[in-house]
Amino acid sequence: MTSTSTPPGLARFNELEEHAALAALHEACASTAWARRLLAARPYATPEALYTASDAAMAELSTADLAQAMAGHPPIGRPKPGDPTSAREQSGMAGAGDGLKAEMLELNLAYQERFGHVFLICATGRSGEEMRDAVRERIGNPPEREREIVRTELGKINRIRLARLVEEDA
Structure with missing residues (x-):
């Protein structure tokens, strides 16, 4: 039984069957290693404990795990059809x-050619111009630096x- 101080949405997550919890985590991040680490640490007493575990799992991801996580993200300006989250x-x-939009497509393609993956940025709350400026700035980064920026953005x-x-209602 979860504590009465645990928010209802977190309590529901803690109580999900393993397969359902794994599916819910994969909706957040396509990395299997990340999801398994979070799953193994359940139950979480607070949302902050979950976020801290997420940050720790993200920091431990290998290059291959990061690639798997990035593969779950569509290019900026081209959200997955029928996916309300990316939209x-x-x-x-x-x-x-x-x-x-045309400039972003061109920059996305140049970035992908340089780094081998989509340009990834936490786009929430950013304007199209801010995202364009970010890809322009980051395309010149060395691959190692860019990989760490991507890790931070994924986090x-x-x-x-x-x-x-x-925080979802039942």
Whole structure:
């Protein structure tokens, strides 16, 4: 039984069958290693404990695990069709003009060619121009530096998605 001080959404997550909890975690992050680490540490007393575990798991991901996590993210400006999460997170590009959208497509392709994966940024609350400026700035990074920036951005995205998971109504 969970403590009465545990928020209801977190209590529900703690009580999910393993397969259902794993599926919920995969909605937040496509890395199996990350999801398994979080699953193994249940139950969580507070949302902050879950976020801290997420950050720790993210810090431990191998290059292959990071690649798996990134593979779950569509390019900026092209959310997955029928995926309300990516559409909501990339809403800053929704109202962008055709010129900005075309520029983002070109920058995304150049970034992907340079680094071998999609440009990843925590897009929540960012405008299309801010995302464009970020890819312009980051495309010149050395691969090792960019990998650590991606790890940080994934951590931010995971926290937002986990908050949504544990704050959801039944």
